[in-house]
Amino acid sequence: MKHQPYIFAVSAVSGGGKTTMTNRLSELMKNSKALYFDDYEFEGEPEDICKWVEDGSDSNQWNLLPLIRDIQSLMNEPELDYIILDYPFAYSHNEMSNYINLSIFVDTPLDIAMARRILRDYTEHNIEEIKNDMMNYINSGRLAYLGMLQTTKPNSDIIIDGTLGLEEIVKIIIKSVEERRTF
Template sequence: MGQKPIIISIAAVSGGGKTTITNGLKKRLDNAKALYFDQYEFDKSPTDICKWVEDGADYNEWNLESLITDIQCILDDPTIRYIILDYPFAYLNDNISDCIDLAVYVDTPLDIAMARRITRDYSNNKWENIQSDLTNYLLRGRLAYLEMEKSVKPSSDIILDGSLSIEMIVEKIITEIKRKSRF
């Protein structure tokens, strides 16, 4: 193969479809590897997302060394053609921005994202837990969702409608990858 893998980042609010879309792309793209932001523990990084947003959401406060190290290891594998990052910041962290070839923002309406989160995270929980999470969302968490729409969305290369089917979103991303790889 001999060429550098194309690195695609997928951003969306929590419940916006990042992981499902990443998995869909991984299945459709030959020789693809996926990395998932939520599977990392980032040392010396914000622990309270809401407080981080309230304090100004400095994306460079995130120490992404472990993710960057994994990307560099994959870049050394000549069999990999695509690296798909389930990663919420697009180009906003200076330490990883130069690695990304295509930043995708999945613009999922907040009501759909919240419904997905409740369905995903609370299938076997008591109503009190759901109520507590919704109360926290209204008091503090919604600001984090709005921060993504304000900062991550406009810094992305393409913005896709998150209410589309996963298959349609994946197809649109593949079309964009093909279009960009011609240049």
């Protein structure tokens, strides 16, 4: 039987720590490769995320072929044990669900995620830009966050408390992966 890497997805709301966790997991897990959803441009992706959420958040509207091609390519690397996905949809995208062995949702409270986003995205911006983003969040963006909690969270195998520290979360993820992975 041909060796294939174990593929797991890390999901959270924006500001939930997905990229930081994925980076740390990639450092700690030997023979791993990380792929980041935000590094891709997908043909036909929704232009208005809030409208997409209002219309039901159908992840199958996204053409994830570039990401799928990269996964398929990595699946043929004999020395690779893990593919770590910084990925927002868990199993809800029909085509992608065929590749994911385990989906993990880090349940970060919205206030913490928002504070992280402001610290991450607005260190070089003026207060008016921050105010505008906060108004957009109140008027429509919060629905997108809540939509993810209603779609991705229940569609995940493991839910981890997002108030835990990075190292504790990473430790839980590694343990969960190792318990499910059979070589």
